[in-house]
Amino acid sequence: MRRSSDDRKFRLGTGAFAALVLLIVIGIGFELTRQSMLSITKFGLKFWTTSTWDPVSGDFGALPFIWGTLYSAILALLLATPIALGIAIFISELSPRMLRTPLAYLTDLLAAIPSIVYGLWGVFVMVPFVRKLEVATPDALKQLSLFKGPPLGVGMLAAALILAVMVIPFSSSVAREILKNVPSAQREAAYALGATRWEAIKVAIGFGKSGIIGAVMLGFGRALGETIAVTMVIGNSPQVTASLFKPQYTMAAVIANEFTEAADELYLHALIEIGLLLFIITVAVNMISRLLIWSMKRRVVAPIVMPVIEEATA
Amino acid sequence: MTANLRRRKLFSRFFEILCGLAVVIALIPLAMILFYVIKEGAGALNWDFFTKMPKPVGETGGGMANAIAGTLILIGIAALFAVPIGGICGVHLAEYPSTKFSSVVRFAADVLNGVPSIVVGIFAYGLVVLPVKRFSAIAGGVALGFLMIPIVVRTTEELLRLVPGGLREGALALGATRGRAVFGVIVPAALPGILTGILVALARVAGETAPLLFTALNNRFWSTSLTQPIASLTVQVYTYAQSPYDDWHRQAWAGAFLLVMIILTLSIAARLAVRRLERMNRP
Numbered sequence: 001m002r003r004s005s006d007d008r009k010f011r012l013g014t015g016a017f018a019a020l021v022l023l024i025v026i027g028i029g030f031e032l033t034r035q036s037m038l039s040i041t042k043f044g045l046k047f048w049t050t051s052t053w054d055p056v057s058g059d060f061g062a063l064p065f066i067w068g069t070l071y072s073a074i075l076a077l078l079l080a081t082p083i084a085l086g087i088a089i090f091i092s093e094l095s096p097r098m099l100r101t102p103l104a105y106l107t108d109l110l111a112a113i114p115s116i117v118y119g120l121w122g123v124f125v126m127v128p129f130v131r132k133l134e135v136a137t138p139d140a141l142k143q144l145s146l147f148k149g150p151p152l153g154v155g156m157l158a159a160a161l162i163l164a165v166m167v168i169p170f171s172s173s174v175a176r177e178i179l180k181n182v183p184s185a186q187r188e189a190a191y192a193l194g195a196t197r198w199e200a201i202k203v204a205i206g207f208g209k210s211g212i213i214g215a216v217m218l219g220f221g222r223a224l225g226e227t228i229a230v231t232m233v234i235g236n237s238p239q240v241t242a243s244l245f246k247p248q249y250t251m252a253a254v255i256a257n258e259f260t261e262a263a264d265e266l267y268l269h270a271l272i273e274i275g276l277l278l279f280i281i282t283v284a285v286n287m288i289s290r291l292l293i294w295s296m297k298r299r300v301v302a303p304i305v306m307p308v309i310e311e312a313t314a
Numbered sequence: 315m316t317a318n319l320r321r322r323k324l325f326s327r328f329f330e331i332l333c334g335l336a337v338v339i340a341l342i343p344l345a346m347i348l349f350y351v352i353k354e355g356a357g358a359l360n361w362d363f364f365t366k367m368p369k370p371v372g373e374t375g376g377g378m379a380n381a382i383a384g385t386l387i388l389i390g391i392a393a394l395f396a397v398p399i400g401g402i403c404g405v406h407l408a409e410y411p412s413t414k415f416s417s418v419v420r421f422a423a424d425v426l427n428g429v430p431s432i433v434v435g436i437f438a439y440g441l442v443v444l445p446v447k448r449f450s451a452i453a454g455g456v457a458l459g460f461l462m463i464p465i466v467v468r469t470t471e472e473l474l475r476l477v478p479g480g481l482r483e484g485a486l487a488l489g490a491t492r493g494r495a496v497f498g499v500i501v502p503a504a505l506p507g508i509l510t511g512i513l514v515a516l517a518r519v520a521g522e523t524a525p526l527l528f529t530a531l532n533n534r535f536w537s538t539s540l541t542q543p544i545a546s547l548t549v550q551v552y553t554y555a556q557s558p559y560d561d562w563h564r565q566a567w568a569g570a571f572l573l574v575m576i577i578l579t580l581s582i583a584a585r586l587a588v589r590r591l592e593r594m595n596r597p
Contacts, residue, residue, distance in 0.1 A: 010493040014406035018419045021403050021467060024460060025422045028429065031440045086336025094330055103337060105585070110344050112577050114521025116548045117570045120555050121347045124354075124563070165343045172340075198326035218428070225430025227524035228552065252432050252524070259439075259528040275436045279429060286428035290421060 028279060036273035038266050047273060053238055053254075055262070060270040064238035066277070068248040072156060072230065073223035075244075076163035080223075081216050084168045088175035088215075093201050104176065111169035119232035122162045127153040127233055130161070134245050149245035152235065157244040159234035163223045171219035178211035178296060179204055211296030217289035221282050227252040251278045348574070355571025358564040363572075368534060368550075374561040378569060380536045384451070384545040387538060388530060389516045391455025396462035397512055403463075404470025405496060411475075420471075427464035434460045435525030443529060451537075451544040454530025458519040465518060469511030473504045476591045503594075510580070510587040517580045521573050523548040547573060 033040075039047065043060060050061025091103050131153030141147050149155065182204045190200040205212060235247020236257060251274045262268040362377045369376030403423070407416050438457035443449055477500050485495035501508070531543035532553060538544075547569050554566035 006491040006493060010491065010496070011406075011410065013493075014402050014409065015415065017399050017402035018406040018415070020399050021419055021426065021463060022422045024463065025426050025429075028433065028437045031437050032433070035436075035440050035444075083336045083339055086333040087340055090333040090337050094333055106344065107337070107340055109578075109581070110340065112518070112581055113344075113347060114523070114548065114570075114573050114577070116521065116523045116551050116555075117347065117351060117574055120551065120566055120570050121350055123555055125346065125350055165340075168340050196322050196326035198329045199322070201329075221428045225428075225433065227430065227432045232552075232555065252430055255432050255436070256524055256527055259436075260531070272436055272440075275433050279433045282428055282430055282433070283425055286425045287421075289428075290424050 025283075029276075029283075032272055032276040032279055036269045036276050038269035039273045040269075042266065043270075047270070048277075051238070051240060055258075055264075055267045058264070058266050060266075062251070062270075062274050062277070064240050065249050065251040065254050065274060067240045068156075068234065068238070069224055069250040069252070069278070071242075071248070072159045072163055072234065072250060073220055075156070075160035076167055076223045077216065077220050079160060079164035080168045080171060080219055083164075084171035084216070084219065085175055085212070087168070087172040088179055088212075089201055089205075091172075092176050092179040093204070094197075104173070108169050108173055110165065111173070115166070115226065115228040118162055118166060118229035122158065122229055122233040126162060127158050130155075130158045133157075145242050146244055149241075149243045151245065152247060154233050154235040155243075155245050155247045156234065159230050159248070159250075160244070162229050162233055163226055166226060166229065167219035167222045170222050171215045174215035174218055174293065175208075175212050178208040178215060178293070181297075182207045207299075208296055210292045214289040214292030214296070217285055217292065221285040221289060224285065225252055225278060225282050227256050231256050251275075351567065351571050351574050354564070354567035355569075355574075358568035359571055363565070363568050367536060371559065376565075378545075378547065378550055378565065380533065381545040381547045381550040381569070382572075383536070383538065384530070384533070385520055385547045387451055387540070387544060388454045388458055388526070388546055389520050391452060391540070392458035392462050392519055393512070393516060394455075394459075396459040396466055396515075400463040400466025400515075401470050401508070401512075404467045405474065405501065407467065407471040408474035409492070409496060423464040423467045426460075427468070430524075431457075431461055431522050432524040432527075435527065435529055438525065438529045446541075448541065449529060449531035449543040451530055451540045451542065454526045454544065454546070455540075457525035457529045458522060461522060461525065462515045462519050465515040466512060469515065470504075470508055473507040473511060473588070473591060474500060476507070476588075476594075477503045478594060504591060507584075507587040507591045510584040514577075514580045514584045517577045521548060521577060523552050527552075 039060065047060060047062055048066065049063055051063045052059045052061045053064070054060070087103075087107055091100055091107075095103060131151055134151035134153065134157070137147055137151075186203055186207050187200045190203040195203065230250055231253040234250060234253060236249050236253055237247040238249040238254070239246065241248070255271050255275055255278075259268075259271055262271055362375060364377060364382060365379050366375070366377035367379055403419065407420055410416050435457050438453050438460065442453035442456050481499055481503055482495055485499040486492075490498065526546050526549050530546060530549070532549045533543045533545040551566045551569040551573075554562040554569070557563070
């Protein structure tokens with residue numbers, strides 16, 4: 001009898017700590033809402049649809065930041081997804097067994113490099129390169145609104161490039177794990193029907209589709225919230241434009257740059273409201289991504305161990 | 315071989331090569347970053363960097379002694395509360411892996427891991443800075459701790475699950491309670507792995523900049539006070555990188571080099587620890 005009550009205490013005791021983790025997530029949402037009430041009640045929906053950002057007269061609209069965040073993250077995703085999937089396929093399906101672990105380790109290493117190091121490298125190595133690229137762009141192309149703007153180096157293109165590199169390891173390590181867990185009967189069946197290697201891989205991808213979409217979304221969530229590296233190369237100029245060359249601004253960057261300068265409460269609340277939206281978007285993206293990965297997990301017998309690599313040992 | 319099959323095989327080959335190319339493309343930036351960090355950073359790293367204070371603008375030399383101390387203090391505060399919370403939470407998830415509560419908590423930990431670090435910074439600002447109206451080392455440490463918790467949770471859980479089931483059964487068969495079995499036998503078996511996991515988590519948050527900008531702020535002077543703003547390696551590198559001075563750029567690279575070296579060493583150590591645990595599992 002004593003044993004079972006001891007076991008209960010153990011379960012409840014450790015459970016209390018586990019509940020704390022849940023509490024933190026809820027707490028973030030609650031605290032951010034509480035600290036942005038002034039701005040929420042004053043501007044309402046207008047906050048998300050207007051572009052004035054005038055701390056002096058106390059008029060705030062966050063559209064350019066939302067635009068910059070979504071645009072840079074989507075561009076990064078377009079660049080990163082084919083590469084991340086290619087890596088995942090190569091490591092799990094094509095690579096010689098001997099190379100698998102080292103290649104997985106090296107690509108995961110990209111996730112371990114601190115954001116500030118990416119930023120430093122971005123400012124001093126990548127931005128000058130992007131500037132050369134922009135100068136070399138033929139005039140005919142510069143007529144397109146996509147390539148309009150001065151060749152500064154810093155700007156949307158630089159931000160998208162660095163973000164792409166930063167999210168590749170997140171998408172590829174999860175996609176790799178998914179592919180590894182696709183039952184080999186799937187591939188064998190395809191081979192038995194006379195499929196080529198690539199056709200068999202396509203079958204495996206089809207089987208793991210939901211998980212792979214989850215992997216890509218995980219990368220998207222990362223790209224949305226990335227702060228320092230982007231702040232250092234995007235140029236920090238709030239404007240809504242499709243141009244890749246023009247400097248722009250993101251939600252995370254404006255918080256990083258202006259938070260300590262926010263002299264009055266409304267200004268601070270406006271910045272925190274941007275943080276709140278960023279929180280809501282990233283939580284939603286992450287939830288959908290994890291659910292997709294988990295739904296995949298339920299379809300296979302072998303458990304998918306979410307790679308520890310991606311969270312910790314990268 | 316029919317023309318159709320030849321075409322399909324060629325097609326297959328083409329895509330296989332593209333996948334290999336993807337690996338190469340991803341490794342180029344990695345190689346370039348490591349190359350520049352070593353080239354620019356290793357040369358700038360010297361004894362002064364570790365022992366001297368930052369020099370005023372215009373004077374060359376000096377170091378980041380205060381920032382190094384600051385980073386150590388910040389991650390110390392973070393570990394102080396993130397390790398117990400994350401560790402015990404990880405124990406719970408490993409012990410009761412399939413309860414509904416565990417699924418929800420695991421999900422929350424994964425979601426928390428995906429929350430942008432700058433948002434976690436705002437949370438710490440609201441909790442610690444606002445009530446006393448002062449930036450402080452504690453606020454920075456709290457922000458880093460929140461970021462550390464999900465990493466510790468998942469690493470602890472994964473590593474505990476690697477412990478051979480026979481150990482647990484043996485302990486229970488000897489009449490140990492669940493708590494005794496876990497903390498007396500299972501956790502010690504996984505401890506080297508968990509400790510390296512914690513070190514990696516520490517290295518990870520030591521590389522964070524964004525959540526420190528408005529919690530720990532920065533400090534040009536030597537400070538170890540927990541209630542005052544404090545310098546950190548990352549914020550210092552950030553400040554220096556944006557300055558117009560060559561000597562500051564040099565020091566920024568040295569700081570980046572130091573950060574990368576710490577992270578590389580610890581992640582290799584973690585690899586080895588996990589491999590050791592996995593070997594224990596084999597009959």
